[in-house]
Amino acid sequence: MTAKDAAPGQSRARRSDPDRRERIIAVALDVIAEHGIAGTTHRRVAQAADVPLGSMTYHFKGIEDLLAAAFTLLANQTADGFEAALSAAATREEAVDAVVGLITSEMLGNDRAVVLTHELYSLAARRPDMRRVTDAWMARSRDALQRHFDPETATMVDALIEGLTIHRSLALNPLSTQTVVEAVKRIATIP
């Protein structure tokens, strides 16, 4: 095919913006967050992204393909932020602070992220191909944590982050930051 995109000097701008596919994927995440997978249709995503319906079948093999792309983006974005926060920590104390920050921050804790995570997890539990997305995500998280904690503790911290994030977003009286700090410290402190 004409996949030769190294046209020197000439901006190879085709008919429309080449970011269109990426934009559709990003918008799809918003649609999923608002309506759930059950309410995510080609037409709704197309309208939200302001592209014609035909663009959907042109850019994606099917609705499953779109979902896969969207959740892959979610996993990468989240893992990026996760790694960045933990890489910035130099000491173990700073690492604990970073973990607390991740839980209480808007990155993991906002409603959108929580909904999307749940949708992805329930999908991954049912579909093996989606499982690879969560596997890669968890592997990156684990590695980032192991920069500061021993493997077993890293696993525990990872699980604790998951649980605290969920409970903070769902609970009637959300956990205080104080409690989050205490919990992380208890887990991260080796007796």
Place this chain on the structure above:
Amino acid sequence: MTAKDAAPGQSRARRSDPDRRERIIAVALDVIAEHGIAGTTHRRVAQAADVPLGSMTYHFKGIEDLLAAAFTLLANQTADGFEAALSAAATREEAVDAVVGLITSEMLGNDRAVVLTHELYSLAARRPDMRRVTDAWMARSRDALQRHFDPETATMVDALIEGLTIHRSLALNPLSTQTVVEAVKRIATIP
């Protein structure tokens, strides 16, 4: 067409089946676990429960109503088991063991329960009326834990259960029971 004719008609008359509604609800949970909310339709549930399609609209106001009933059942069943396990514990050590048992047992940890929980959470995050189901569930869990732990610790343990359950079901190399024990002990041990 055939409705007006004197068709041979219904040969499978099942008049007395007072548990039919309950059975449909229970079966609906299985369908949700297998196909997700997105793949849960009146027809699929009807077929799984071996009832005619008409029974669906007869017993439920709509598909949303069915989902609400199903998730309410899930919450009650799970909370019952949760309370039972913790009520049986007499000492703090037994309570810790009970928590570990809940995480590693089939009640919370099997794939079906995990999928259903995720589906419920993502639904609850989007729909306020579903939120009441999760609220009641979490309140019961919290109370059960507070029979053995101080309020702050109970909250932490609750979140930890959530996170460990999820990671045990999703992770490539699932956490060992040994690690679960250690994590619960660290959280439940007040410094």
Place this chain on the structure above:
DNA sequence: CGTTTATGTGTACATTTGTACGCATAGCCC
């Protein structure tokens, strides 16, 4: 036993869905 009533079901139907595909059109080479 005949009539009435409440309960349950078969079926039709308007919508919505995913997807395919022919046509239009912009970029590129001569």
Place this chain on the structure above:
DNA sequence: GGGCTATGCGTACAAATGTACACATAAACG
């Protein structure tokens, strides 16, 4: 500038879905 081709889109269509509703029939009642 004139064609050629890849790229993108409008639209059509079959399948599936939620839901309403006219009927059938078991149960209750006299």
